[in-house]
Every structure is written in C-alpha cells, then in structure tokens.
Amino acid sequence: MELRHLRYFVAVAEELHFGRAAARLHLSQPPLSRQIRELEEEVGAQLLKRDRRRVELMPAGAAFLAEAREILARSERAAARALRASRGELGEIDVGFVTSATTDAFAAILREFHRARPDVEVRLYDQMPQQQIDGLSSGRLDVGFLRLPVDHGLLRSEVVWRDSLVLALPAEHPLAKQQRVSWTEIASEPFISVPWQQSPGFQTVFYEACRAAGFVPHIKQYANDLPTVIWLVSVGTGIAVVTGGLASLARPSVVFRPLEPSGPQVDMVVAWRRDETSPVVEAFLEVTRSTVREAALE
Amino acid sequence: MELRHLRYFVAVAEELHFGRAAARLHLSQPPLSRQIRELEEEVGAQLLKRDRRRVELMPAGAAFLAEAREILARSERAAARALRASRGELGEIDVGFVTSATTDAFAAILREFHRARPDVEVRLYDQMPQQQIDGLSSGRLDVGFLRLPVDHGLLRSEVVWRDSLVLALPAEHPLAKQQRVSWTEIASEPFISVPWQQSPGFQTVFYEACRAAGFVPHIKQYANDLPTVIWLVSVGTGIAVVTGGLASLARPSVVFRPLEPSGPQVDMVVAWRRDETSPVVEAFLEVTRSTVREAALE
DNA sequence: AGCGTGTGATACGCAATGGATATGATCCGC
DNA sequence: GCGGATCATATCCATTGCGTATCACACGCT
Numbered sequence: 001m002e003l004r005h006l007r008y009f010v011a012v013a014e015e016l017h018f019g020r021a022a023a024r025l026h027l028s029q030p031p032l033s034r035q036i037r038e039l040e041e042e043v044g045a046q047l048l049k050r051d052r053r054r055v056e057l058m059p060a061g062a063a064f065l066a067e068a069r070e071i072l073a074r075s076e077r078a079a080a081r082a083l084r085a086s087r088g089e090l091g092e093i094d095v096g097f098v099t100s101a102t103t104d105a106f107a108a109i110l111r112e113f114h115r116a117r118p119d120v121e122v123r124l125y126d127q128m129p130q131q132q133i134d135g136l137s138s139g140r141l142d143v144g145f146l147r148l149p150v151d152h153g154l155l156r157s158e159v160v161w162r163d164s165l166v167l168a169l170p171a172e173h174p175l176a177k178q179q180r181v182s183w184t185e186i187a188s189e190p191f192i193s194v195p196w197q198q199s200p201g202f203q204t205v206f207y208e209a210c211r212a213a214g215f216v217p218h219i220k221q222y223a224n225d226l227p228t229v230i231w232l233v234s235v236g237t238g239i240a241v242v243t244g245g246l247a248s249l250a251r252p253s254v255v256f257r258p259l260e261p262s263g264p265q266v267d268m269v270v271a272w273r274r275d276e277t278s279p280v281v282e283a284f285l286e287v288t289r290s291t292v293r294e295a296a297l298e
Numbered sequence: 299m300e301l302r303h304l305r306y307f308v309a310v311a312e313e314l315h316f317g318r319a320a321a322r323l324h325l326s327q328p329p330l331s332r333q334i335r336e337l338e339e340e341v342g343a344q345l346l347k348r349d350r351r352r353v354e355l356m357p358a359g360a361a362f363l364a365e366a367r368e369i370l371a372r373s374e375r376a377a378a379r380a381l382r383a384s385r386g387e388l389g390e391i392d393v394g395f396v397t398s399a400t401t402d403a404f405a406a407i408l409r410e411f412h413r414a415r416p417d418v419e420v421r422l423y424d425q426m427p428q429q430q431i432d433g434l435s436s437g438r439l440d441v442g443f444l445r446l447p448v449d450h451g452l453l454r455s456e457v458v459w460r461d462s463l464v465l466a467l468p469a470e471h472p473l474a475k476q477q478r479v480s481w482t483e484i485a486s487e488p489f490i491s492v493p494w495q496q497s498p499g500f501q502t503v504f505y506e507a508c509r510a511a512g513f514v515p516h517i518k519q520y521a522n523d524l525p526t527v528i529w530l531v532s533v534g535t536g537i538a539v540v541t542g543g544l545a546s547l548a549r550p551s552v553v554f555r556p557l558e559p560s561g562p563q564v565d566m567v568v569a570w571r572r573d574e575t576s577p578v579v580e581a582f583l584e585v586t587r588s589t590v591r592e593a594a595l596e
Numbered sequence: 597a598g599c600g601t602g603t604g605a606t607a608c609g610c611a612a613t614g615g616a617t618a619t620g621a622t623c624c625g626c
Numbered sequence: 627g628c629g630g631a632t633c634a635t636a637t638c639c640a641t642t643g644c645g646t647a648t649c650a651c652a653c654g655c656t
Contacts, residue, residue, distance in 0.1 A: 001373060002300045004643090018604060031644045033605060043377045045384030049575070052603060052651045059576050060384035067376030071369055075299060078365030079341045086343030086358035277347070278357050302614090316633060329615045331634060350622045350633060 003075060005039040006068040008032055012048065013065045016055045084119070088279030092121040095284075096132040097145040098199065099226040101268055103245040105161055105295055106145065113287045120280055128198050136273055142281045143288075144271045147201030157271035158285075160292050163243035165209065165264050167257045168233045175239075175257070182260040183213035190220035190238035192229045202266050206241055209264040230254055301373060303337040304366040306330055310346065311363045314353045382417070386577030390419040393582075394430040395443040396497065397524040399566055401543040403459055403593055404443065411585045418578055426496050434571055440579045441586075442569045445499030455569035456583075458590050461541035463507065463562050465555045466531045473537075473555070480558045481511035488518035488536035490527045500564050504539055507562040528552055 011021040012032065022029040040047050047061035057065065084090040097106065110122060127135065129148040135141035137154050150157040167181050175181050187210075196203050210217045220238045223229045226249060229240050234253040241259070242249075243266060250256075270288055272281060309319040310330065320327040338345050345359035355363065382388040395404065408420060423439065427446040433439035435452050448455040465479050473479050485508075494501050508515050518536045521527045524547060527538050532551040539557070540547075541564060548554075568586055570579060 001377065002302060004300060006373075006376075019602085028645055029604075030606080030646085035643080037605090043380045045381050047380060050604065052605090053653065055604085058384065059386075059389050059578060060380040063383035063388060064376055064380035067372065067379060071372050071376060074365065074369050074372065075304075078304075078362055078369060079299065081365060082341045082345060082358040082362035083343045085361035086356065088357075090361060091357050280357060317631090325614095326616055327633075328617085328635080333614080335634090348633065351624065351631085353633085 001039065001042050003072065005035055005042075006072055008035045009039055009047065009061075010065065010068050010072065012036060012055065013057055013061060013068075016057075018050075018055065086279065088120070088283045089117060090119045091278070091280045092123060093143065093278075093280050093284055094123045094125065094135075094141045095143045095145070096125045096127045096135055096141045098129060098132075098147060099126055100147070100163070100199065100202070100243045100246060101145040102248040103161075103163075104247050105245070105292060107247075108295065109288050109291045112291050113284055116287055117280070117283060120283075129200065130197065132271070136271060139273075142272065142276070142278065143284055145268060146271060147199060147266055147268060149201065150269060150271045152271075154274055155271050156274045157269040158289070159267045160270050160288060161268050161295075162265040163245060163268060164262050165206065165241050165259055165266070166244045167239060167259055168230060168242050168254055169239040169257065170233060170236050171253050171255050172236075173239065173255075176255045178257065180258045180260050183209060184215075186239065186241075187213065187215035188218070191217045192221050192223060192232045192238045192240040193217075193219045194224065194226065194229060195222055198224070202243065205264050205266045209241075209259075299337065299340050301370065303333055303340075304370055306333045307337055307345065307359075308363065308366050308370065310334060310353065311355055311359060311366075314355075316348075316353065384577065386418070386581045387415060388417045389576070389578045390421060391441065391576075391578050391582055392421045392423065392433075392439045393441045393443070394423045394425045394433055394439045396427060396430075396445060397424055398445070398461070398497065398500070398541045398544060399443040400546040401459075401461075402545050403543070403590060405545075406593065407586050407589045410589045411582055414585055415578070415581060418581075427498065428495065430569070434569060437571075440570065440574070440576065441582055443566060444569060445497060445564055445566060447499065447565075448567060448569045450569075452572055453569050454572045455567040456587070457565045458568050458586060459566050459593075460563040461543060461566060462560050463504065463539050463557055463564070464542045465537060465557055466528060466540050466552055467537040467555065468531060468534050469551050469553050470534075471537065471553075474553045476555065478556045478558050481507060482513075484537065485511065485513035486516070489515045490519050490521060490530045490536045490538040491515075491517045492522065492524065492527060493520055496522070500541065503562050503564045507539075507557075 008021070008025060011025050012018060015021040015024065018029050018032055022032045025032065036048065043060070043064065045060040046058055047064055049056050049058050081090060113120070113122065125135070125141065127144075129146040132141060132144035132146050133148070133150065133152055133155065136144050137152065145160070167175070167186065169176055175185060207217070221232055223232055226242065226246070229242070230249045230251065232238065233240050234251060244256070246256075270285065272285065276282070306319070306323060309323050310316060313319040313322065316327050316330055320330040323330065334346065341358070341362065343358040344356055345362055347354050347356050379388055411418070411420065423433070425433065425442075427444040430439060430442035430444050431446070431448065431450055431453065434442050435450065443458070465473070465484065467474055473483060505515070519530055521530055524540065524544070527540070528547045528549065530536065531538050532549060542554070544554075568583065570583065574580070
C-alpha cells in the first residue's frame with residue numbers, strides 16, 4: 001500500500017465517480033480503476049460498491065476513508081514539521097545552568113527565546129559546572145551557563161556577562177547599615193560557602209580577593225546549594241560572598257551590599273558543542289548574544 | 299511522497315546505517331540512498347547527516363521520524379479497520395424505535411448485540427412509525443422497531459413479538475383491586491391517549507377491541523408521548539390502554555391490569571431496507587431474531 | 597422495443613522509475 | 627600507508643504505473 005492508493009481512493013470516495021475522480025487527479029480512468037482494485041485486494045475487503053451505473057461507499061470504505069484522510073493530512077504535516085524543525089522553528093533544547101545564573105539577564109534570554117521560537121521546548125537543568133560539561137559532551141545538554149574557564153576540546157564558550165561579588169548578610173547585622181562594605185571589614189566574619197567543586201570559577205576569584213585583602217576566610221558552614229546558603233545567612237549563621245544580581249534569591253531577612261574594592265569579577269559563560277549544527281541551538285545562542293548586548297546598552 | 303519513502307527512512311533512522319537498513323528492507327544500498335535523497339528533496343530539508351563514516355539524525359529527521367512511525371502504524375490500522383468493518387465487527391448502526399418498544403425484549407436485543415459486536419456504535423432514535431419509515435428509506439436509519447404493517451416497497455420487515463393490551467390505571471382506582479378487568483367495565487371511563495398518527499397500528503387494534511365490547515372510547519385528554527400518558531394516569535386524569543411489558547414506564551402510583559378477553563394483540567416489527575448489504579445490519583437482525591427466539595423458549 | 601449515452605472494466609503498449617550491479621570517493625584503524 | 631568500511635554515483639534492466647482503444651452493460655429517450 002502506498003499513499004497514492006489513499007489519494008486515489010479519497011478522490012473516488014468523494015466524487016463517487018471514477019471519471020470525475022480521475023480528472024481531479026489529472027489521470028485517466030482505467031489506471032484509477034486498477035489502483036482501487038489493487039487497494040481492495042491488499043486490504044482484503046471491498047471498499048466501493050459499483051454497479052455499472054453508480055458508485056457508493058461500502059461500510060469498509062467509509063471506515064477506510066476516514067483513516068485515509070487522516071493519514072494524508074498527517075503526511076503533509078510530517079513534511080511541514082520536518083521543514084520547520086530544519087529551520088529551528090520547532091524542536092527542543094536542553095539548557096544547563098548553575099544556580100548563580102538565575103539572574104534577570106538569564107530570565108530575559110529565556111523569555112526572548114520563547115517569544116522568538118514559541119514551538120521550541122526549552123528544558124532547564126540546574127547543574128554544577130562539571131556536570132554540565134559532561135552533559136554537553138555526551139549530548140544530554142545542548143547549551144550550558146556556567147563559570148568554569150571551559151577548555152574542553154569538544155566545546156566552545158563565550159562570556160555572556162560578568163558578575164561583581166557582593167556580600168549577603170542578615171538584615172540585622174551591624175554591617176547591613178552601611179551602603180557598602182570593604183573586604184577588610186569582613187576578614188574575621190564566619191562565612192557560609194558552597195563546596196569548591198560546586199563553583200570552582202567563583203571560588204578562585206573569591207579566595208584571591210580575600211588574599212588581596214590580607215586574610216584567609218574562615219568557612220563556618222558548607223551548604224550544597226545557594227538557596228541553602230542564603231537561608232543560613234537569613235537565620236544568622238554567618239555571612240556569604242555571592243555574585244550580584246541573584247534576583248531569584250532575594251528575601252526580606254537578607255540584604256546584599258557591594259564590596260570595596262569592587263574589582264573582583266567572575267565571568268558567566270555560555271558553552272556548547274564545537275560541532276553543533278542544530279539550528280535551534282544556533283538560534284538560542286544568537287538570542288543569548290543579542291539579549292545581553294541590548295541589556296548592556298541600557 | 300509515498301509510504302515507501304517513510305518505510306525506508308524509518309529503517310535508516312533506526313539502523314543509522316544504509317547498508318544494514320537496506321538489508322533489513324531486502325534491498326540493495328544504492329536505491330535506498332537514492333530514495334532517501336528524493337525524500338529530503340521533497341521535504342526540503344536534510345533529515346540525516348552523513349559523513350562518509352557515520353549516519354546521524356538531524357533535528358528535522360528526528361521530527362520526521364516520529365511522524366513517519368505514526369503514519370505507518372496508522373496505515374496498517376486503516377487496512378485492518380476496513381477489514382473488520384467489512385466483517386461487521388466495526389462500525390455504527392442507527393436504530394429507530396417507538397416508545398412502546400422499550401420492553402425487556404428490546405433491552406435484551408441491545409445488550410446481546412453489544413456483547414456480540416462491542417465495537418459497533420448503536421445509535422438509538424425514539425421516533426414515530428412514519429418518521430422511521432422515512433428515515434429508513436432515506437438512509438438516516440438502518441433498522442426500525444415499529445408497529446405499522448410496513449408495505450413500503452423499499453423496505454422489508456418481520457414480526458419480532460406480539461404485545462397484548464393492558465390497562466394502566468391509578469393505584470387507588472376502584473378497578474385496581476381486581477386482578478383482571480373486562481373491556482365492558484371500562485366502557486364509560488375517561489381515556490388518555492396519544493394522537494392517531496403516533497401509533498396507527500396500535501390504535502386500530504384498540505378501537506376495534508372497544509367496538510367489539512360495544513362502546514366507543516371517550517378520549518378525555520391527548521398526550522404526545524407515552525411517558526406523559528402514564529403521568530396523566532398517575533395523577534388521576536383518566537385511564538389508558540397500552541401495550542404490555544413496558545418495564546421502562548413502571549412507577550408505584552400506576553398499576554397495569556390484563557384486559558379480558560385478552561384476544562387483541564399488536565405486532566412489533568423490525569424493518570430494514572430491502573437492498574441492505576451492511577454486515578452490521580445483517581448481524582443486528584440476526585441477533586434480534588435469535589434473542590426473541592430464545593426469549594420465546596423460556 | 598431499440599438505440600444512444602454514460603460509466604466502469606479490460607486489453608495492451610509504452611515510458612517512467614524503482615532496483616540491481618559495478619564502481620568511485622573518502623574516512624578510519626591498524 | 628594501506629585495506630576495509632561506508633555512502634554516493636553511474637548505468638542498465640525490469641517492473642509497474644499510465645494512456646489509448648475498446649468492451650460490457652445499464653439506463654433513458656424516442
């Protein structure tokens with residue numbers, strides 16, 4: 001059975017007349033008759049009842065007609081969808097991100113991409129940098145937002161924005177009264193931190209800043225994720241240095257203060273496979289670039 | 299585009315290897331390559347990425363693969379369904395019936411048919427005899443249960459059962475105390491009745507029985523359907539003569555009593571188009587016959 | 597009643613096309 | 627660097643889908 005049989009059958013079933021159906025198909029009548037007969041033989045049932053004068057649908061034909069129309073519509077849709085997918089208008093993309101990427105900028109990228117490609121499903125995965133690199137290499141992820149200097153041979157990356165370091169401290173902490181806090185003022189404070197491998201890029205900059213200010217931070221408590229860090233700050237366990245712009249972690253009992261000198265910054269990079277060809281991924285990267293570019297102009 | 303293209307594409311997409319896919323299709327490799335290329339040209343997008351060494355799905359190919367599998371499964375199902383429809387295992391049937399057909403016997407027929415042909419949708423239409431005859435002639439109905447002597451040239455009919463006439467009267471009516479009531483005892487009672495054209499077969503027998511008992515019934519109130527007739531009886535407006543076995547109309551405030559002499563009976567017939575060929579209709583008639591036959595033996 | 601017209605089926609020839617074989621181009625592993 | 631693996635290309639052949647001519651038959655008109 002071929003789609004041709006279905007096309008021919010639908011024409012005959014709609015016209016109930018072999019001659020007219022053949023004309024509609026730009027075909028002569030005898031081959032049409034033969035194709036219908038072949039179809040009936042293959043199906044194993046008579047679909048059309050034809051005496052010499054008129055053609056009518058048998059019950060089997062009525063059942064087949066409904067299915068045939070569906071199949072033909074579906075086959076056109078299949079081609080159309082493949083074409084759209086090839087243009088990146090349709091599909092899915094798996095995006096990894098570190099928690100500290102959940103800034104307004106990242107939200108703007110996702111919002112803008114959804115506007116540009118409403119039929120692409122974006123799947124988000126909160127993952128540590130090394131997980132993301134593994135995921136990108138193996139194909140589980142298509143794009144990653146992370147802070148490591150990515151030197152993996154299969155991957156490429158670009159800096160999308162830079163975050164300054166800010167101090168997170170309980171609202172009732174004495175230093176919270178100041179508009180800005182110097183690094184030396186926090187030298188002897190108890191710190192909350194995530195483990196090294198969670199954010200190696202950030203940690204390197206953080207420890208270097210401390211060293212420059214003449215102290216080694218005392219980590220009072222480790223927590224495995226940023227929300228927990230902020231929660232521990234909020235309940236007074238200690239203070240923490242984090243990246244700026246973490247809108248998603250804002251809460252009343254915690255205040256964020258710029259640090260002086262404000263020099264130390266950490267890069268947020270977007271990474272993807274070097275051999276990437278998916279137009280969806282290309283479009284996502286393009287939206288990422290243009291969105292952060294526009295944000296920088298404001 | 300033909301189903302062949304889809305079959306070939308699915309094979310290649312599953313094997314990710316032209317040689318193996320060709321073997322699976324009992325085909326040599328070059329024509330397979332050509333058909334895939336043709337498919338890609340028609341769709342307008344590259345579906346497979348092949349360097350000389352390996353084959354992999356492009357995003358467009360992944361989208362197309364899902365659709366292609368659906369279409370192929372569907373096309374097999376289409377043929378299977380047509381075959382089943384030709385055997386009367388699948389389909390629909392439009393059944394008309396007069397209200398007084400809603401007896402246990404009719405319920406048993408419907409129940410038995412559903413058991414025998416669970417995938418046939420039975421659509422029921424409560425209609426007057428003339429409506430049914432028009433419906434059968436025009437094809438809106440396939441089968442009708444009615445009481446007219448059906449002499450329409452295009453239709454055939456068979457008696458399925460005979461109903462005796464019974465008296466419906468309010469539970470507190472004096473005659474309700476008797477186990478049976480004679481025709482002469484109701485000569486001067488006020489009657490409730492449906493209009494003549496609603497049930498001409500029944501009315502003829504009813505008036506003839508009254509005439510034999512020596513009276514012409516006084517119709518106090520007409521109602522357009524049997525449930526209303528029974529309701530009017532229940533509230534004491536009058537009494538009514540109806541057919542026996544109307545289980546669906548039983549209610550506490552109305553009692554049914556046999557009439558003496560019990561001679562007068564009305565036929566319930568099943569009618570269908572003389573040229574009917576639908577195996578579903580044939581099966582329905584066969585179930586009807588066997589069900590009433592078995593009921594008669596009990 | 598007979599003939600003409602309309603309609604689907606049949607017969608048959610041709611040409612388009614799907615498939616086979618042979619070969620080429622290129623990549624990868626040893 | 628060579629040999630094998632793999633997909634593409636070239637070319638030929640056979641299948642088969644299509645067109646023309648014709649048939650068979652039913653219905654309607656005169």
